[in-house]
Each structure stands twice: as structure tokens, then as C-alpha cells.
Amino acid sequence: MTCARLFRVHIAAGAALGAAAFGASANAADLAVKSPVANTVYNWTGFYVGGHFGYGDGSLGPGTNLLPAQGVFFPRSTTGALGGFQAGYNHQFSNRVVLGVEADATFPDALDLVRRPTTSFNTSLDYVGTVRGRIGYAFGSWMPYVTGGFAWGHSAVRVNDAAGNAISEPGLYHTGWTAGAGAEFALSGNWTAKLEYDYVDLSRRTLDLADFGMPGVPIDPRLHLLKFGLNYQFGDSPWSATPTQTRLPESSDWSVHGQTTFIAQGYPAFRAAYSGTNSLPPGGQIQQTWTTTAFLGVRLWEGGEFYFNPETAQGFGLNGTLGLAGFSNGEAQKAGAEYPKIRPQRYYFKQTFGLGGEQEDVEEGPNQVAGKRDIDRVTLVVGRFAVGDFFDGNSYAKDPRADFMNWAMWSSAAYDFPADLPGYTRGGLVELNRKDWAIxxxxxxxxxxPNSDVLTFSTNGGMTAGGVVEFEDRYEIFAQPGKLRVGVFGNRGNTGNYSQALAIEATDPLQDINTVMAGIRKDNLKYGFYINAEQQVAKDVGVFGRLSWNDGRSEILSFTDIDRSLSGGVSIKGSFWGRPNDTIGVGGAINGLSASHRDFLAAGGLGLLIGDGALNYRNEGIFESYYAYQVNKSLTLTADYQFIANPAYNGDRGPVHIFSGRAHGEF
Incomplete structure (x- = not known):
């Protein structure tokens, strides 16, 4: 693929998806980031796109009751951890002076709602954008610079009721200026890295809160932002048919990839005898989600690697990701947001200890540095990641960005895997791999x-944790490969027991069952198992199935309201009709609840995602089909249809017909 074609691909993807994540050409990204060579003549002229991550602080003005953002390893602050995208152009003159222009968008971390002040209102920052000039001086492969220009942003005021719940979130746009300085360094290939400080001064504006019986709030943003960024340099003529030569030599010690996924979902009106707090609204609805992720990896030493995945997420699942146990959009986080929020979703160390013998090639890819490794090996992983990154894998139903979207299709749905609201946790794992099996x-x-965004190893003064052990067997049937994974799991967490809550509520029916449940939470154990199988039946045709179960005695902590689940389907590649990179998938799932879990919901109980206020119990049934059409190596478009019978296990509601469109870009 030529550089010109690649550049057009990313311009088209950006128009379709709203932005490009650390944008770069597909071929360029397939080249591992390389180490610079001494005395290389480097020229900074050309277009570039990239992304940044960092930390910020500042003020929104006195009396604004700041609602701070999370800071990960750093203190919570006005912005907390921050991240976003940038694009620009540089021109290097013969005297080594570099003039450039850059535009960027920066988004703060998720709001720290757990520790928010108990006031009638809180103020927060949604985003900041700038258009700046840059003046630098090239010292070969590094360039210090100063920068400044126009800035704008958006603030929001969260108006709270007496219980601290938001009843309205009006906002204001601000304009202003920014100035800063930084240094950019050529890393390898066409990749550069930069470290930059920016001061942002936005206009003081007053938000009128007279409708809520309060005086206006003067908001006066002053921000200090420290950003680390990566840029991909396209050169001066990215539209040229002649591929541009990489600027520096290559190395296999780095890996840089990215993805962006936009999903729009909607459903028409459906039958509903009644609705409750967590019910899917029967009148119909359309929602969208958008995520953008950078996959950054580096080899530290022999067998040692570190991976970091900052991600922005924006949008909401249908009904705020409420109303279905097998939810329809795997990208719909429980921490939805109107504006993009940045989170460092993964940061983990991986150490591989080879045991000798036969080796295998490791292809460069997302969270994978190229090289060789022993087939017989022990692998240790410590850090933050999703449990599904390493457990319950499946070649045909695992990634809602590429295949099935429904939660009950890409996961063993009765496995209440530990996770915060976006679906990630912190911990460690160890794996022993052999040629034909792994544990x-x-x-x-x-x-x-339940449903908390705060992860811990201790509650109520006791030890809490989640554990899982999985055995994987690899085999062939009639020369066709297959895999069988069997997992057992247990979570000890701060939950309430369904039967105990029902017994207490029965002594005084005027009590609210949810208040009773909250009052009896303690460290309880939930355990279960899953069986996960995949089998290729012919070239480009595969089938899969999952069976999962948990004891169903206490509340779900993290995932969704499912105690028993059976799912399966078929995946067919498009080689049969001349589209070898297209995929069609057809599958279904049946979800169920334990008896005490049903009774809790029937008594008006609320689960993580469901709760209609009453319950005419039926198993929740799901049918899903999709067609994924690969436009080119960087962009895939998908049409998806889901039929959901007895949504939230309620025979008095539904069925629901959900139609989805997905655009997925990657490099």
C-alpha cells in the first residue's frame, strides 16, 4: 500500500469516526518502532498526527465546588490524568529553525464521584482544545520549541438533589489562550516523542442557576498541563504515490498500534406491561459509543516487556447500559460520558521464562512485541488489565470491536469477573504453556x-479478591484444530445474600428490599465454572460454544446479572464469496437466574443492570447475527442485528429488536 493511499485511508476513517487514534498508516504501524542511529541526518519538515497522555492541575475559580478527576498514580485534580490527540505541520529551514502549527484536543480522566463533596452543585472540566504555533530549533534528531496560541474548552456544573444525585448538568463554552514549551525527539522509523508543558487561560463566564433556586456560578479555568506524546511523521507530501522512506532505522524492541471503534445502536418500540428503575424504555431509543485506544509496548530485557494502553471513551449504552442482562453493546461501559474521558486501561509487566526446546515466532501486533519465544514457557503478568485479556479466550467470539457485540456472546456470562466500571482490574497471573495445553x-x-469503580483487596477489615484457574487443551479433529478451555473461579467481595435480604424484608414488607440488601453486605464468596470450546470445521468456518454457572446466592459484583448461561454460534469468512477478509457470524445465548435471585428481583430488587420492579420470570433469550465488511486493512464496517426475548428475564416485556452499525479502524 502506498503512502498516498494510506494517508487517504486515515483521512476517510477520521471523517467516519470523528477522529483518528494516534493516526498513522497501516504499513507504517506494522513496522515496529526502531532505535535511532547516531549521526543520522534528520529533517523535521512534514505533516504528523499522534496522541498524548499526561497529568494536569489548576483551578476553575473560587466557590465552584470542584468535582475533581481521578489521577491514577497521582492525586486527583482539576483534570487528573489527561490524554488526547494532536495533528500538525512543521517546516525546517536551512538555518535549522523549525516553524510549525499544531491543533490538539485534551480530555480529563473520569470524575472522582466516589469522593465528591456533598454540596448542592459541583463543577468540572469536560475538555480543552488548542490551535498553536510552534517555533523550534533542530539539533539533529531532537528539537526544543516554544508554543502558543488560541484555546477553548467546556465546563459543566452538576446540580445535585438532597441525596447527592445529579438532576441536571448544564455547561459553558470558554475561549482563551495558551502558551508553553517542550522538546521533541526522533525515536525510530517515522515515530517521534515529545514532552510538553502548556499553561491554558480560559475566559471567566458565569453559569445561571436561577432555575434551580441558586445564584450564578462564575467559572474561571486556569490550567497547567504536562503531556507526553507520540507522533507519526508523514513527510512533506503524504499524498505522493511514491512511498516515503522511513527517517530512521528500525528495531524490534517497540510496538505501537491503535484502534478506534464507533457503534450506533437503536431499537423500535416494544411491548411492556410495566417498567421499573432499570427497565429498558419501551418507547424506542438510539445511542452511540466511541472508544479510541493506543497499544504501546516495549521490550525491557530478555523476556521482559511492558505495555501501556491509554484509552478515550465517549457515549452511552442503550438506557445508560441498563435493562438487559445480556447487554447488546460490548463497548458500552458502565461509566458512560457525554464527552470523551481518558483512562489508562492497561499498564502491566510481562515476563516470559523459556524452558528450552522448540521455539515459535511472535508477530508484532497490539500488546505484542515481535520476536521468538520457547513454546514450553512460564509467563508472569502483573499490573492492570482486563481478565478477559488472558482468560476465556475464543477465536470466534471474544472481541465486540470485531465480532459479536452482545455480552453473553463474547464472554462466559455467568463468570462475574472482577472489574471496575470500564471492565478492568489490577492483579497478577501466571501461565505454564506446553505445545498441546496450557494452565x-x-x-x-x-x-x-457491587458496581463500584473502586478496586480493593480488603473490605470490612477482611481480605477480598477474585481468583480463577483455567486449563486449555489444544487438539485436532479430522485435521481441523480446536480448543477447549475449562475455568473455575471464586470472588470474595462485599455483597449481600439474596435469601437473607428476602427473609428480613418479609418481617416488615414496608421496608425497601434494596435498602435491606445494602445494609447486610459483608464479605461473601461467589464461585462457579465455565466451559469454552471452539472448533474449526473447515477452512474459514468455525463453531464455538460456552457454558457458565455461578452459585447465585449473593449479589453480582462486577459483570452482569446472569447466574447460568449457554451460548454458541458459527463464524464464516468471506472466502466463499470472494471477500476473504469479511466475516459473517450467527449465534445465540440463553441466560438464567438462581431461584433466590429471581425472588429478589420480583420483590423490587435492583441488580447491576436490571430491575423492573416486578418479574414474570422467563429465561432471557438472545439471537445475534452480523456481517463485517473490510473496506481495507485499516477500516471495517459491520451491520449487526439482535433479537432479545424476555429482556431482563421478564415475560411481560419485549421482545426487543436491536439494530447496530459499527465502524472499526486500526493500525
Whole structure:
């Protein structure tokens, strides 16, 4: 693929998806980032796109009751951890002066709602954008510079009721200026890295809160932003048919990839005898989600690697990701947001200890540095990741960005895997791999309460954690490969027991069952198992199936309201009709609940995602089909249809017909 074609691909993807994540050409990204060579003549002229991650602080003005953003390893602050995208152009003159222009968008971390002040209103920052000039001086492969220009942003005021719940979130746009300085360094290939400080001064504006019986709030943003960024340099003529030569030599010690996924979902009106707090609205609805992720990896030493995945997420699942146990959009986080929020979703160390013998090639890819490794090996992983990154894998139903979207299709749905609201946890795992089998085990933090965004190893003064052990067998049937994975899991967390809550509520029916449940939470154990199989039946045709179960005695902590689940389907590649990179998938799932879990919901109980206020119990049934059309190596478009019978296990509601469109870009 020529550089010109690649550049057009990313311009088209950006128009379709709203932005490009650390944008670069597909071929360029397939080249591992390389180490610079001394005395290389380097020229900074050309277009570039990239992304940044960092930390910021500042003020929104006195009396604004700041609602701070999370800071990960750093203190919570006005922006907390921050990240976003940038694009620009440089021109280097013969005297080594470099003039350039750059535009960027920066988004703060998720709001720290757990520790928010108990006031009638709180103020927060949604995003900041700038258009700046840059003046630098090239010292070969590094360039210090100063920068400044126009800035704008958006603030929001969260108006709270007496219980602290938001009843309205009006906002204001601000304009202003920015100035800063930084240095950019050529890393390898066409990749450069930069470290930059920016001061942002936005206009003081007053938000009128008279409709809520309060005086206006003067908001006066002053921000200090420290950003580390990566840029891909396209050169001066990215539209040229002649491929541009990489600027520096290559190395296999780095890996840089990215993805961006936009999903729009909607459903028409459906039958509903009644609705409750967590019910899917029967009148119909359309929602969208958008995520953008950078996959950054580096080899530290022999067998040692570090991976970091900052991700922006924006949008909401249908009904705020409420109303279905087998939810329809795997990209719909429980921490939805109107504006993009940045989170460092993964940061983990991986150490591989080879045991000798036969080796295999490791292809360069997302969270994978190219090289060789022993087939017989022990692997240790420690850090933050999703449990599904290493457990419950499946070649045909695992990634809602590429295949099935429904939660009950890409996961063993009765496995209440430990996770915060976006679906990630912290912990460690160890794996022993052999040629025909593997065994892996992990220990993870769990939320401090059901549906909490706070991960912990201790609640109520006791030890809490989630653990899983999985055995994987690899085999062939009639020369066709297959895999069988069997996992057992247990979570000890701060949950309430369904039967106990029902017994207490029965002594005084005027009590609210949810208040009773919250009052009896303690460290309880939930355990279960899953069986996960995949089998290729012919070239480009595969089938899969999952069976999962948990004891169903206490509340779900993290995933979704499912105690028993059976799913399966077929995946067919398009080689049969001349489209070898297209995929068609057809599958279904049946979800169920334990008896005490049903009774809790029937009594008006609320689960993580469901709760209609009453319950005419039926198994929740799901049918899903999709067609993924690969436009080119960087862009795939998908049409998806889901039929959901008895949504949230309620025979008095539904069925629901959900139609989805997905655009997925990657490099």
C-alpha cells in the first residue's frame, strides 16, 4: 500500500469516526518502532498526527465546588490524568529553525464521584482544545520549541438533589489562550516523542442557576498541563504515490498500534406491561459509543516487556447500559460520558521464562512485541488489565470491536469477573504453556461494593479478591484444530445474600428490599465454572460454544446479572464469496437466574443492570447475527442485528429488536 493511499485511508476513517487514534498508516504501524542511529541526518519538515497522555492541575475559580478527576498514580485534580490527540505541520529551514502549527484536543480522566463533596452543585472540566504555533530549533534528531496560541474548552456544573444525585448538568463554552514549551525527539522509523508543558487561560463566564433556586456560578479555568506524546511523521507530501522512506532505522524492541471503534445502536418500540428503575424504555431509543485506544509496548530485557494502553471513551449504552442482562453493546461501559474521558486501561509487566526446546515466532501486533519465544514457557503478568485479556479466550467470539457485540456472546456470562466500571482490574497471573495445553491462574482486586469503580483487596477489615484457574487443551479433529478451555473461579467481595435480604424484608414488607440488601453486605464468596470450546470445521468456518454457572446466592459484583448461561454460534469468512477478509457470524445465548435471585428481583430488587420492579420470570433469550465488511486493512464496517426475548428475564416485556452499525479502524 502506498503512502498516498494510506494517508487517504486515515483521512476517510477520521471523517467516519470523528477522529483518528494516534493516526498513522497501516504499513507504517506494522513496522515496529526502531532505535535511532547516531549521526543520522534528520529533517523535521512534514505533516504528523499522534496522541498524548499526561497529568494536569489548576483551578476553575473560587466557590465552584470542584468535582475533581481521578489521577491514577497521582492525586486527583482539576483534570487528573489527561490524554488526547494532536495533528500538525512543521517546516525546517536551512538555518535549522523549525516553524510549525499544531491543533490538539485534551480530555480529563473520569470524575472522582466516589469522593465528591456533598454540596448542592459541583463543577468540572469536560475538555480543552488548542490551535498553536510552534517555533523550534533542530539539533539533529531532537528539537526544543516554544508554543502558543488560541484555546477553548467546556465546563459543566452538576446540580445535585438532597441525596447527592445529579438532576441536571448544564455547561459553558470558554475561549482563551495558551502558551508553553517542550522538546521533541526522533525515536525510530517515522515515530517521534515529545514532552510538553502548556499553561491554558480560559475566559471567566458565569453559569445561571436561577432555575434551580441558586445564584450564578462564575467559572474561571486556569490550567497547567504536562503531556507526553507520540507522533507519526508523514513527510512533506503524504499524498505522493511514491512511498516515503522511513527517517530512521528500525528495531524490534517497540510496538505501537491503535484502534478506534464507533457503534450506533437503536431499537423500535416494544411491548411492556410495566417498567421499573432499570427497565429498558419501551418507547424506542438510539445511542452511540466511541472508544479510541493506543497499544504501546516495549521490550525491557530478555523476556521482559511492558505495555501501556491509554484509552478515550465517549457515549452511552442503550438506557445508560441498563435493562438487559445480556447487554447488546460490548463497548458500552458502565461509566458512560457525554464527552470523551481518558483512562489508562492497561499498564502491566510481562515476563516470559523459556524452558528450552522448540521455539515459535511472535508477530508484532497490539500488546505484542515481535520476536521468538520457547513454546514450553512460564509467563508472569502483573499490573492492570482486563481478565478477559488472558482468560476465556475464543477465536470466534471474544472481541465486540470485531465480532459479536452482545455480552453473553463474547464472554462466559455467568463468570462475574472482577472489574471496575470500564471492565478492568489490577492483579497478577501466571501461565505454564506446553505445545498441546496450557494452565493459567490469576488473582485480582474486586470492587469494594457491587458496581463500584473502586478496586480493593480488603473490605470490612477482611481480605477480598477474585481468583480463577483455567486449563486449555489444544487438539485436532479430522485435521481441523480446536480448543477447549475449562475455568473455575471464586470472588470474595462485599455483597449481600439474596435469601437473607428476602427473609428480613418479609418481617416488615414496608421496608425497601434494596435498602435491606445494602445494609447486610459483608464479605461473601461467589464461585462457579465455565466451559469454552471452539472448533474449526473447515477452512474459514468455525463453531464455538460456552457454558457458565455461578452459585447465585449473593449479589453480582462486577459483570452482569446472569447466574447460568449457554451460548454458541458459527463464524464464516468471506472466502466463499470472494471477500476473504469479511466475516459473517450467527449465534445465540440463553441466560438464567438462581431461584433466590429471581425472588429478589420480583420483590423490587435492583441488580447491576436490571430491575423492573416486578418479574414474570422467563429465561432471557438472545439471537445475534452480523456481517463485517473490510473496506481495507485499516477500516471495517459491520451491520449487526439482535433479537432479545424476555429482556431482563421478564415475560411481560419485549421482545426487543436491536439494530447496530459499527465502524472499526486500526493500525
Amino acid at each position: 493459567r491462574a490469576g488473582l485480582f482486586q474486586v470492587p469494594d461494593a
